[in-house]
Amino acid sequence: LGGSLHSGPVPGARGEDASAGAAADAAASAVATDARPADGPLDDGPSDDDLAGDDLAGGGRGAGGRGGDDGGRRGGASRPPRDERPPRRKGPLIAGIVIVAIVVAGGAVAYNFAAPKIQAIASAISGSQESDDYTGDGTSKVTITIKDGDIGEDVAATLQRSGVVKTSKVFYQLLLASPNVQFQPGSYALKKKMSSKAALTALQDKANRVQDPSIVIPEGTALADIEAGMVSKAGLSKADVEAAAKDLSAYGLPSGVTTLEGWLFPATYPINPKWTAKQYFQTMVDTMKQHLKTAGVAEADQERVVVFASLVQKEAGLAADYPKVARVFQNRLDDGMLLQSDATVAYGTGNTHRVTTTDAERADKSNRYNTYQHEGLPPAPISNPGDLALNAVTKMATGNWRYFVTVNLETGETVFSDTLAQHEQAVKQFQAWLRAHPDYQ
Structure with missing residues (x-):
């Protein structure tokens, strides 16, 4: 945090600038690597399936500085020798011989019975048509829900939407x-x-009937992933879920709230085939309000606490560090410093699964969530925080820290510093760890 890993001027308290040195940029891509396990998929307890075909995990955290660009490798396609020639295709001829043989042997009745299969074989041989159906018993696990009142067309649509059948x-x-x-x-x-x-x-x-299906929302999960879970697990349509998420007036939220993001408490919610999307969302919102009340948050402060906690949820790693991370951000706010959180920048770009950002993304002033460019907290939550983050904001640790950086990506050990000079020493410690563990770079 604090941009001390930049090779250039960094805004500091009351306009102080500093540079962490060019060596820090070499480690930038690993800085945002989370030392804790990534937030898990939205799946029900008994199965290991994913959401609509994607493993949906929450993002990691920015460990005291910016993250680097995700790298990639390009591969080249091998080219056959020039003198090789592809064999001539004999599919149509073979299929024709098969058809003639059947007609001769069994007559028109046999042909009418076998024609569809023969056509399928001919199509497969010639490659002229792709099947509208999968073959076999399937691959990875997935849970689908048949709602009360669903007819055959509804079931078919649910199966296709969940990736079970092809069409x-x-x-x-x-x-x-x-x-x-x-x-x-x-x-x-x-x-x-x-x-x-x-x-x-x-x-x-009946053996495939899930007795106690549920939607599991891990801490830090984003609204988009919760919506996907409601579609794939609860059997709701994407259109219904999105429409319910936009109807903010239905949930008794504080005035001025612009999104359900942050207000859906991470927990396990049983699937009820009779429930609508609004009923699921209302239960999640009510649960969040109850936990805010338990944490001692007054109604007038709920929105700010949820926004603040959503940031801590994404940036903190070890449980013991949550109150310290909250204190760092609060100290920077009190000093008029920019928060410089990569997690907020990434969220503003539409990416909810990472906190690494690029130079261009951090320089983009049009991103309202860019805390490198805009002062104060982000305009809305960037995740759905759990009790640990809520309590960290309401019961912050005591300290003068303005910076933090994870110095050991295996253990999650994080160093909190009062001054930029101290922070730069911690960054060097982290860089030394990276050199000793090249697999993490």
């Missing part, structure tokens, strides 16, 4: 040919990329 059309056509199939409301443990037949069979198997 809802094929599954629905299978349902039309299976008039005796009935669905029971509830959650089911399925797999991604299942054939429609395999998915239908799995939904009829």
